[in-house]
Amino acid sequence: SAVISQKPSRDICQRGTSLTIQCQVDSQVTMMFWYRQQPGQSLTLIATANQGSEATYESGFVIDKFPISRPNLTFSTLTVSNMSPEDSSIYLCSGLTGLNTGELFFGEGSRLTVL
Amino acid sequence: AQKITQTQPGMFVQEKEAVTLDCTYDTSDPSYGLFWYKQPSSGEMIFLIYQGSYDQQNATEGRYSLNFQKARKSANLVISASQLGDSAMYFCAMREGDNFNKFYFGSGTKLNVKP
Numbered sequence: 289s290a291v292i293s294q295k296p297s298r299d300i301c302q303r304g305t306s307l308t309i310q311c312q313v314d315s316q317v318t319m320m321f322w323y324r325q326q327p328g329q330s331l332t333l334i335a336t337a338n339q340g341s342e343a344t345y346e347s348g349f350v351i352d353k354f355p356i357s358r359p360n361l362t363f364s365t366l367t368v369s370n371m372s373p374e375d376s377s378i379y380l381c382s383g384l385t386g387l388n389t390g391e392l393f394f395g396e397g398s399r400l401t402v403l
Numbered sequence: 404a405q406k407i408t409q410t411q412p413g414m415f416v417q418e419k420e421a422v423t424l425d426c427t428y429d430t431s432d433p434s435y436g437l438f439w440y441k442q443p444s445s446g447e448m449i450f451l452i453y454q455g456s457y458d459q460q461n462a463t464e465g466r467y468s469l470n471f472q473k474a475r476k477s478a479n480l481v482i483s484a485s486q487l488g489d490s491a492m493y494f495c496a497m498r499e500g501d502n503f504n505k506f507y508f509g510s511g512t513k514l515n516v517k518p
Contacts, residue, residue, distance in 0.1 A: 289450070330494065330508045331448075378446045390498065391438055391453055392506055397446035 290316045294381045294395035301371050301402050308367045309398045311381030317393070318384060320358060322366045325378040325397075334379075337364040371402045404429050406507035407495050413513045416485045423470070424480040424512045426495030434500050437478040439469065442492040442511070451493075454478055485516045 294311040320337040335343040343356035358364040381395040408427045416422040439451040454462045454469045462469040470479040495509040
């Protein structure tokens, strides 16, 4: 299995501020993704993090709100900008190795609460 | 139409008994993968088991087995000999074909194991 670690694990933020979440993966991971899980909800894909280029965003998510970087194969960041209470969620970094069954591996998640 | 449907928002099971969590899926792609994940209260998503659409036998991983009924498009998770540590949210997911950036997640089932 792939090792994916992200930080912070949780944070409490003030309205209007921005927070950057970091994700480090091991070398087995080829594709990286960012998911959002709002309270009591399922997972929604925010974007695919592309190495060295702009991320590919899903419908409903825009770069200005969720800028993503992936400067190299094993590291990515997600910024949640100009936060509002509606952004309170768990943000999950995930990766695919392309090996075996192609399951998604996930980081520990970053639980953000916006006041 | 929903790609993945989990009709049980919550389930209770007595410790040491078996429990079945339901999952139905919708796809017209002959090639797909089905996955189950466990999410404890800590928020991490833990991969449990995988079933490929062409697999002839039901997948098993320790106490987890997947009851795959292709004609009915169902992929129920069976947990045998439930333990207190099995209390968590369980998500069924599907990947269609080779669309690695397209994982569809169900709404989840919260399992509570009673001592």
